Amino acid sequence: MQLRRGPQVLPGDVEDYRDERWRRESTRQVETAAQAERFIEQVGFTACLTDSRRPGPSLYVAVCGRRDAVLPRHVQKDPETSHTWQLKDELLRRGNVYYAKLARGKTMFLAPRMIPYFRAVWGIRRAEEKRILSSNARAILSVLRREWEMATSDLRDEARIKDRPTFNRALDELQAAMIVAPSAVYYVPKFTYIWTLGVGRFPEAMARRVSREASFREIARAFLNGAGMTIPGELARVTGLSRRDAGLGNRALVAEGFATMLSPGTYRLAAGCQVEPPPPLFDAGADAEPSADLEPDF
Numbered sequence: 618m619q620l621r622r623g624p625q626v627l628p629g630d631v632e633d634y635r636d637e638r639w640r641r642e643s644t645r646q647v648e649t650a651a652q653a654e655r656f657i658e659q660v661g662f663t664a665c666l667t668d669s670r671r672p673g674p675s676l677y678v679a680v681c682g683r684r685d686a687v688l689p690r691h692v693q694k695d696p697e698t699s700h701t702w703q704l705k706d707e708l709l710r711r712g713n714v715y716y717a718k719l720a721r722g723k724t725m726f727l728a729p730r731m732i733p734y735f736r737a738v739w740g741i742r743r744a745e746e747k748r749i750l751s752s753n754a755r756a757i758l759s760v761l762r763r764e765w766e767m768a769t770s771d772l773r774d775e776a777r778i779k780d781r782p783t784f785n786r787a788l789d790e791l792q793a794a795m796i797v798a799p800s801a802v803y804y805v806p807k808f809t810y811i812w813t814l815g816v817g818r819f820p821e822a823m824a825r826r827v828s829r830e831a832s833f834r835e836i837a838r839a840f841l842n843g844a845g846m847t848i849p850g851e852l853a854r855v856t857g858l859s860r861r862d863a864g865l866g867n868r869a870l871v872a873e874g875f876a877t878m879l880s881p882g883t884y885r886l887a888a889g890c891q892v893e894p895p896p897p898l899f900d901a902g903a904d905a906e907p908s909a910d911l912e913p914d915f
Contacts, residue, residue, distance in 0.1 A: 625848045631885075634845035636684055639674040646682025648700075650707040653679075657714045658728045659893070661839030662735070662856070665705055665716075665724050666698070673855035674843055676726065677701045706802050712818055717798040718789055720857030731839060732795075732822035734832035738858070740795040750794070753778050753787035758796060766800060766813035788812070795823075830865065833858070837866030841876055841886050849882030 627635075636642050640656055647653050656679055657663055663674040668688045678686045680701045692698040708714055708726070715727040720739050727735055741749050746758070756776040761767065767775065778784040791797035800818065801811040816823040827835075840852050852863040867884045870876035876884045 627846065627848070631844075631846045632684065635843070638843040638845070640679035640682065641684040641686075643682040645679075647676065647679040647704070650704055650711060653704050653708055654711070654713050657726045658730075660728075660843045661731045662725055662727050662836075664855075665726060666701060671854075672851050673840070676704065680704065709799055710801055712800065715798065715815065715819060715822075717792040717795070717815070719795070720793055722789065722793075723857050729819055729822050731836070732819055733825040733827045734835045736795045736823060737827045737829055737832040738836070738862070739793060751787055751790060753783060754790040757784075757787055758791060761797060761812060761814055765817065766811055768803075768809045768811055770809060772812055829862075830869070833862050833866030834869040835866075837863065837870055838875060841867070841870060841884060842890075842892055844886075846879075846885045847883070 637645070639660065640646055647656050653676060656674075656676070660674045663676055663679075664671065665675070666677045666688065667673070667675045668677060669685050670687065675686075677688065677698065678684075681697050686697070688698060689695045705716070709716055713729075715729065715732055716725070718724045719735065746755060750758070753776070756778065757772060760772060760775045764775070773779075773781070773784045776784070776787075778787065788797065795815055797812055798815045798818070799810040800813040803809055803811070836856055836858065837847075837852060840855060841847055844851075847867065850860060850863075852858060852867065853860045856863070858866070864882070867876060868878070871878050871884065875887055875890050877887050878884050
């Protein structure tokens with residue numbers, strides 16, 4: 618009988634590094650939407666409502682400002698969970714970062730600079746839609762290309778999908794392919810998301826073509842730059858990449874001197890290689906709506 622290994626313990630200096638980079642400190646916790654946008658820009662990508670039991674950066678953990686943050690059983694009454702949810706809603710409205718349910722159902726925020734890399738791995742081209750997408754997903758997509766954006770119930774009616782679980786699966790399919798994303802959420806008169814085309818919010822990032830190999834490398838770079846060290850399977854669990862593709866990305870970093878391989882599957886950021894992301898293209902302090910002047914070709 619094989620014994621199940623316990624979780625791998627990271628060196629103390631790596632945990633301290635993650636505390637600083639992932640804002641797991643009370644002096645660096647996220648409180649405002651502008652701070653949340655800067656945090657997402659710094660880490661490249663982050664989960665929304667995961668806690669310390671899941672690997673990778675998390676907006677919820679950054680709001681808590683502590684390493685051991687755990688979601689309570691009754692999240693409705695928890696102020697930190699509520700604040701994270703409110704920040705998520707405001708980030709959607711501001712439209713400066715990408716938010717959707719991506720690969721393997723992982724709900725994530727992406728910095729605009731990371732969109733081309735995630736799309737190169739999981740996105741599909743328009744010519745492939747008929748072959749890859751389900752008929753229900755294509756029906757939803759047809760409506761959104763005609764109407765630009767629409768509330769959930771109206772979109773389901775227009776797509777003529779009566780069964781709600783079937784509609785949700787089709788919507789998840791479009792989010793995972795980085796074609797459709799939520800752009801706003803409303804609670805009055807009833808709770809609903811507003812759905813739109815991802816290319817409408819981030820036309821330049823969506824139009825940029827990069828190779829899959831470069832995408833594996835840059836996704837691995839963003840994670841290692843924030844994590845300081847990655848252990849076997851960690852990058853794959855955080856991003857939804859296969860272990861093979863995650864390994865290709867990490868080994869590409871070793872080849873260029875950005876990382877060192879300590880053992881198979883374990884990589885550490887090379888000395889002096891920590892990088893700060895370029896300044897965001899948006900004004901993180903401005904309470905501005907997405908530009909309405911964009912007319913992307915889709």
